Amino acid sequence: MPQIHTQILPVPHVSSSLQPRDFGLQFCDESQRQGTMKEPLERLQVSFLTEKSKRSLETAADHLRSGELVAFPTETVYGLGAYALRSDASERIYAAKNRPADNPLIVHISDTTMLQQILPDAFKINEACKALMQAFWPGPLTLLFPVGQASDGSPTVPSTVTCGQPTVGVRMPSHPVARALISLAGVPIAAPSANASGRPSPTTAAHVMNDLGPRNVLSYIVDGGECHVGVESTVVDATTVSGEVRVLRPGGITVEQLSKVLRPFPSVLLRVYGKDLARSAVQEAAPTTPGMKYRHYSPDARVLLVSDGVSSDPTLLHVITNTASSLDCQRDARVGLMLALDSPLLQSLGIPEIHQWALSQPSERLSPVVRLPGLQLCLYSLGQRSAPDMAARRLFDGLRTLDACVAWSGQEGACDLIVAEEVDETGMGLAIMNRLRKAASSTIRVAVP
16 A cells, blocks of 8 residues: 555634534435435535635545545544445555455445435334434434445445444434534445554544554545544444344444334344344354444553452452552552542542542543552543443543553653443443453452442
8 A cells, every 4th residue: 555644634613512513514305405414314415614624624524535535523533534335445545454254344325315325225114213303313323224225236335444344333313513624525434433453442533543644544634623422333224133122332323222212113122232132143154233243442552440349349440559569560550540539449549639639620521640569540531420421432532641641741662551440231331341441461359438
């Protein structure tokens, strides 16, 4: 693959906003001449409110149409996009990420017209699936659909995207920049997370640049600010098993949200892979969706997951000290903590400097470094336990920030150990724990005060 100098394409943005106007964009439907971000439009039309948005997105769209790679923001994580219906384009994704060749890609669309390019001609979407589309598109929900057949007998979506499976995951992102870019390109876009395979997913343009910039594999990264959701989309199979809706990967839409939408369909059973739907060695050997087979989200530092135990279990500080001493660091071990500010485990450490920082800087993410005998500790705040959406938004940034030793700037070496706390697996907690378990090398129970 020829070397390419990666450039940032800026798009004006307002923090934490998903309104098109805050990105210099305006959306409407070609037929209705109106529309909002709250419904999947038949054919999305984009106009520009700023020249900067116009230049950046038209440049990126031209590049995608030509079969090249472009990284762009979605509401979940940054995606590494390529023209989904061109095999040579999707092959570039696998090469750029060093992605296993049997790990399928999700196809992103801007409107329902693009979906029709993919489906079999006679395929009818069932009512439960329609309800999910209406409720959560555009948004962080990927739905599995059967792949159609082109006039020459070939599949409508190449096998480089589906990995030879008869289905393909499709979603309509709600991030205005993603949706505008796909609409301007005029073609479906295959896009996994824009990171080196196995690394924590990127939620900022800087994360993408850190992973893929040095590889010289893509020309452009569209910078639309930090991702709003922070974990990947929920993947649902609502079409291949009659009477069932199956959650294959938890993500930005919770099981509780899905269940609420499916209440009018009492004959439809909602099942969650790895929970009330048993894991399948056959399915994991030939996955229909990303996130089922390979270890993901792993920083260079060892990740230790700690869970609430009983009083007879070791304390968190004891676990940290013992684990750090086993790493043979040849210096004071650098340990990053990923905990909620109101976590009893954080309180159990009894470190006044971190406690005072948490009280005085509750909106900040990274605490000052605290030195203890043999240890250097730094806290990356996941917010409050009552706000799992914030924890999800900060999860990958926390792993990357601590791993990159931002806290220890100016010093040589790397972070040695990242300690993360288990969260309750309701709501967004299910997606958070799915990622943490894949990132962690082990789980240890610790005493809760």
